[in-house]
Amino acid sequence: MIGQPFSWTQAWSLFRDPVTHEKRGLLKERWDALDEESKFPTQGFGQKATGCGATIGIQPKCDFHCTGCYLGEEANAIPALPTAQVLDQIDALRAYLGPKANVQITDGEVTLRPESELIEVLRHARGIGAVPMIMTHGDSLRRRPGLLERLMEQGGLTEISIHIDITQRGRDGILKPKSELELMNLRDEFANLLRTAKKRTGLHIRAAHTLTVTQENLPGIADVTAWVIRNRDAFSLLSYQPLAQVGRTQKNQQGVTPDELWEQISKATARFGALLESSEPLHFGHRECTRFVPFLAVQKGKGEPRLMQVIRDTVEDRAVMEGFFKTGLGGIAFRDDRPLEMVARALGALRIAPGYFFKKGWPWADARLAESMQSSVAKLLMLSLLGRVRVDGVTLTSHHFMSPEELRTDVGQARSAACVFRLPHNGEMVPMCQMNAGGVREQVYAEITEAYRKEMSAARVE
Helix, strand or coil: CCCCCCCHHHHHHHHHCCCCHHHHHHHHHHHHHCCHHHCCCCECECCCECCEEECCCCCCCCCCCCCCCCCCCCHHHCCCCCHHHHHHHHHHHHHHHCCCEEEEECCCCHHHCCHHHHHHHHHHHHHCCEEEEEEECCHHHHHCCCHHHHHHHHHCCCEEEEECCCCCCCCCCCCCCCCHHHHHHHHHHHHHHHHHHHHHHCCCCEEEEEEEECCCCHHHHHHHHHHHHHCCCCCCEEEEEECCCCCCCCCCCCCCCHHHHHHHHHHHHHCCCCCCCCCCCCECCCCCCEEEEEEEEEEECCCCCEEEECCCCCHHHHHHHHHHHHCCCCCCCCCCCCHHHHHHHHHHHHHHCHHHHHHHHHHHHHHHHHHHHCCCHHHHHHHHHCCCEEEEEEEEEEECCCCHHHHCCHHHHHHHHCCCEEEEECCEEEEHHHHHHCCHHHHHHHHHHHHHHHHHHHHHHC
């Protein structure tokens, strides 16, 4: 695996502190920076995660012309940053986010950047302990067979996000889709592409499916959600992004409210036995910005999976989550762990909080499984080891970005202050909505253009 080396000494360190001293310090910084209203018991920002970040300027150009696009009209004319400056951004993100930093490799369509440079960016991120995720519309993977495999083998790519929805324009073979149902064959194609890449390389890759949500495709959200649940071996996360009037988004496009969106999502989860009465209680950042709901999926044979909402908005479930945060293990993360890392981290967690896991966590999990699955932790583990059931997870999350008008309100400023998704610019970590709706992106692009102009002028003089 490409990335930092791992030793028995590091395993011992993880056993002693499975969260790590660095991560704990950064979590405290995030928590201390929140206003008092955002410091509610089930707040994940500062208790579970340090946030996530993204690059900017790595490849502003995009070969699509979608009807809901947060880039400005000038984006396609902006030159890409030199690789050295992109690596500087990765370094800044790693310092801000800490171990296993969630770093989105994004801007326009990053797969248009030369493949060797993109691989260099991925390798650098992995080498300093970040987890890079490529954000793409995916058509480069269709046009260039083997690209995904090369990114995995040569760049150490373990996470990718593929955006698919009816607002997209420019996809090969698909002009102007009218409904999300028209794109199900395309989704099948991408799911099979991911499965094939894993099989050919022998490597694992986690994939997210993102989509813009408008009034036009809202009726298809339940079907897309059900598709992801059935294809969770390929896409284990579905990220809904209600449209915001930002960038070159067409003015006739209308977004949706959080309640409208989650009403459709609940119709899908109900098909699999999970009556989603609420997307509470877990949040990251401001309550208006993100909704995050993980599910456990249990499937027998080729039948339909049965879902269980992991944390519901009940007294018992809230207490278990709050108790977990109080153990000091809230920042623990197993993503991308090698076997020795995972074992050391898990044993370390049990060493630190045995009472919580065996006296509170296990009985709660047994009760939840008995209620939802007519099973228990021990029984489910045994059936899984025997290959009689498939047990895995799928996460549904929505990210509610702001328009310039929303950003200027008092609530908008409060949301921006609690933002979990930031980009590096001039020594600061800028909230994403400030980047998209507050004029910062235009400023960044102007700086890139000016630097490029000066470089070309100097080259002509020489």
